[in-house]
Amino acid sequence: QVQLQESGPGLVKPSQTLSLTCIVSGGSITTNTYYWTWIRQPPGKDLEWMGAISSLGFTYYSTSLRSRISISRDTSKNQFTLRLSSVTPEDTAVYYCARVSGSPTITNGVDYRGKGTLVTVSS
Numbered sequence: 001q002v003q004l005q006e007s008g009p010g011l012v013k014p015s016q017t018l019s020l021t022c023i024v025s026g027g028s029i030t031t032n033t034y035y036w037t038w039i040r041q042p043p044g045k046d047l048e049w050m051g052a053i054s055s056l057g058f059t060y061y062s063t064s065l066r067s068r069i070s071i072s073r074d075t076s077k078n079q080f081t082l083r084l085s086s087v088t089p090e091d092t093a094v095y096y097c098a099r100v101s102g103s104p105t106i107t108n109g110v111d112y113r114g115k116g117t118l119v120t121v122s123s
Contacts, residue, residue, distance in 0.1 A: 001026050002024065002025070002026040002027040002099060002111070002112040003024070003025045003026050003112070003114075004022050004023070004024055004097045004098065004099065004112055004113065004114035005022065005023045005025075005114055005115070006020055006021070006022055006095060006096065006097050006114045006115070006116060006117040007020065007021045007022075007023060007117075008020035008021060008095075008117065008119070009119070010117065010118055010119060010120060011119075011120050011121075011122065012087055012091075012119060012120070012121050013121070013122070013123050014087060014088055014089065014121055014122070014123055015086055015087070015088075016087060017083055017084065017085045017086075017087070018082070018083065018084040018085075018087050018091065018119055018121070019081065019082065019083050019084075020038070020081065020082045020095055020097075020117065020119070021079050021080070021081045021082075022036065022038075022079055022080050022081070022082075022097030022114060023077075023078070023079045024036070024078050024079060024080075024099075025078070027099070028078060029053075029055065029073060029075060029078055029079070029080060030055050030056075030075055031055055032055050032056075033055065033101060033102065034054075034055050034099055034100070034101055034111075035052040035053070035054050035055070035060075035099070035100045035101070035103070035104040036052060036053050036054075036055075036073070036080050036097065036098075036099055037049065037050070037051065037052040037097065037098050037099070037100055037104065037105075037106065037110070038050040038051055038052070038071065038082045038095065038096070038097055038098075039095075039096045039097075039098055039106060039110075039113075040093040040094065040095045040096065041093055041094045041096070041116075042090070042092060042093040043092065043093070045093075047106070048062070048093075049062060049105050049106050050062050050065055050069060050082070050084075051065065051069050051071050051082075051104075052071065052100070052104035052105070053071045053072070053073055053080055054104065057073065059071050060104040060105075065084070068084055068085045068086055069082070069083070069084050069085075070082075070083040070084075070085075071083075080097070082095070082097075087121045088121060089121045089122060090121075091119070091121045092119065092120050092121045092122075093118075093119060094116040094117065094118050094119075095116065095117055095118075095119055096113050096114055096115075096116045097113070097114045098110040098111070098112060098113040098114065099111045099112045099113075
């Protein structure tokens with residue numbers, strides 16, 4: 001059973017960089033054909049796919065976030081990290097990490113997802 005756990009601060013100030021790490025257990029992030037993604041859900045809005053990193057380390061980003069987002073990984077710790085720069089209150093959301101198969105996006109759903117963590121952007 002693959003488990004994912006988001007970790008990071010729950011409060012970030014405007015203009016700063018949001019950084020979250022997803023710790024993965026029960027499976028390796030280098031196992032082929034899987035993508036490790038970040039998704040978020042702002043209050044009262046739908047889920048939004050943010051980006052993904054493949055088992056080979058290739059990254060894929062949402063067009064709307066491309067200028068601010070970065071996803072990296074640490075294979076020795078079996079974890080991957082989201083960084084979102086220049087945040088505004090509109091980036092307030094519950095952030096999830098997830099594993100998907102076959103495609104870096106969530107079009108076909110997710111295999112496993114973390115419980116999510118609320119990040120509030122406020123001064």
